Amino acid sequence: MTQTLPPQTCDLLIEAGYVVPVEPHGLVLEDHAVAVRDGRILAVLPTAEARGRFEARETVSRPDGALIPGLVNAHTHNPMTLLRGIADDLPLKVWLQKHIWPIEGAVMSPAFVEDGVTLAIAELLRGGVTCVNENYFFPDVQAATYRRHGFRARIGLPVIDFPTAWAASDDEYFDKAGAVHDQWRDDPLVATAFAPHAPYTVNDANFERVRMLADQLDLPVHLHLHETAQEVEQSLKEHGQRPIARLDRLGLVNDRLIAVHMTQLTESEIHLCAERGVSVVHCPESNLKLASGFCPACALERAGVNLAIGTDGVASNNDLDMFGETRTAAILAKAVAGDAAALDAFTALRAATLGGARAIGFDHLVGSIEPGKQADLACVDLSALETQPLHHVVSQLVYATGRHQVDDVWIAGRAKLRGRQLVDMDADAIVANARQWRDRIAGIRVG
Incomplete structure (x- = not known):
């Protein structure tokens, strides 16, 4: 019986x-x-x-x-959601140095970061995104905001060679990074990574400090790399090496590296990434909008590189739509490879979920x-x-x-969106707050 x-x-x-x-x-x-x-x-x-x-x-x-x-947005600057649409149709260097950095210098603050992240979380949830890999200033505020809203995030600890509202010196960047990491090291939703901005804004000594601390703390290193041809040319002129070769000399090309953009790659560099376990985050719409170049996503994936997808920041995209980004990634990969079978639908969805989770070291938690x-x-x-x-x-x-x-x-397991409605966020209040920031930013002179 x-x-x-x-x-x-x-x-x-x-x-x-x-x-x-x-x-x-x-x-x-x-x-x-x-x-x-x-x-x-x-x-x-x-x-x-x-x-x-x-x-x-x-x-x-x-x-x-x-x-x-839940979709994993593997490269974001979510406080910049408040800068949506302010400097369109410009090349990267002009966009960044003549517009974005001056505006950030005028408005960057804990309040700006908290409100930008809150607006981003609401947009992300409405698009099926449950996890982000964040890269911006005031990581302490970012972490607290993501945690308050029950949103999963890997928070970048910024390192850059010039003073900002977050830190005034190299030592202060690293001291604050250590303090933020210590505060969030055991949190179930929020973790940290080192986020040196890019090879053209971080010197060798600071990269070496990042490598040493990342090894000690077992943290990922998240940075923009080979984003434009100009970046590569500048590195050859100043360092006698392409950026990824310089990072390899400094000991950073390994399975902790989250390399974002990667539009300028040789075949040997693709194989180096595969051999070392580097994860590449493909941000096709930002790269297209800034005319930065084309990431060889199909070649990377077929070589065995873990491929993830990110929207980049709203200031250069101009949205946090991972469904749109994944579609663009899949279609663009076919054109770049000259192969209609490149980055098929299952592989593209995997990059937007498990690939992102693996890139940021969360694949034991999420992604499938x-x-x-x-x-x-x-x-x-x-x-x-x-x-x-x-x-x-x-x-x-x-x-x-x-x-x-x-x-x-x-x-x-907690409902964050039900029937298209945000469960525990006030959409009307978030929109009203965004409009206040619009009015404040509109008065800033740049260019």
Whole structure:
């Protein structure tokens, strides 16, 4: 006689028409459910079986939904959300030195950072993003803001060769970096990384300090690298080496390196990244808008380099739309490689989820829908006419879906977006605050 076991309890049962776990690669599970307890994924199983096996405190049923891992935006400057659209249609050097840096010099403050991050979090959640790799000043304020809103983030500890509102000297940058790291080293949602800005703004001595401390603390190093041809030319003139060769000489080309942009690469440099375990963050829309160049995403991925996707900052994108960014990445990769099979839909989605998680050292926590991982999830409604007929779920997600189709988002099993509505954020107040910053920034003279 077979004994019927009593149902297990769980906090949340999400029933979806489709579950795209990302790992194993290429798999789509129809009519499946995800059980969540204590913020972690307990099981992934057919919906009919889940209903008999689990007694859930809350059940969310989305028969037309595709449940995916929360998207990971692997390179952001989220306080700059308040600078959306102020310096468009300019090349990188002019954009940065003649407009962005002067405006930041006038407004950068803890309040600017807190309000910019808050606006970004609201936008990210509405686009299915549950985790970011952040790179900006006042990391202490950033960390506190992400934590307050229950949002997962790797916070960059800035290092740059000139004074800013955050620090006035090399020693102060490093002293403050240590203090912020110590404060957040054991937090379940927020972690840190070193964020030396770029090879053209950080000297050898500071890069060596970053390498030594990153080794000691086991922290990633997140920086802009090979973003433009001008950067490479300047490095050859000043250092006699291309930027990545200089970083290699300084001991930074390893599996801790998160290299952002990488539009100027030789075949040997691609293989160096693969051999050393470097992660590359592809930011196609920012690179296109600033005419910085084309990251060889397909060549990197086929060489075995871990590929992630980031939006970059809103000041150069001009949004935090990871669905749009992933579509652009997939399509651009085909044009750059001259190969229609380059960066297929499954691979692109993987880069936007597990690839980002691996780049920032969070892949043991998030990036795929697997038992034991954190329940950072997004459910996308595929019932709209714009995504019909539905032949291939992942094709629709990458090539046809917009962020406006994200219905639900959870971080560590907690609902952050429900029915397109932010659960614990006041959207009207956030918009009103952004307009106050617009009025203040409008009065700043630049150029």
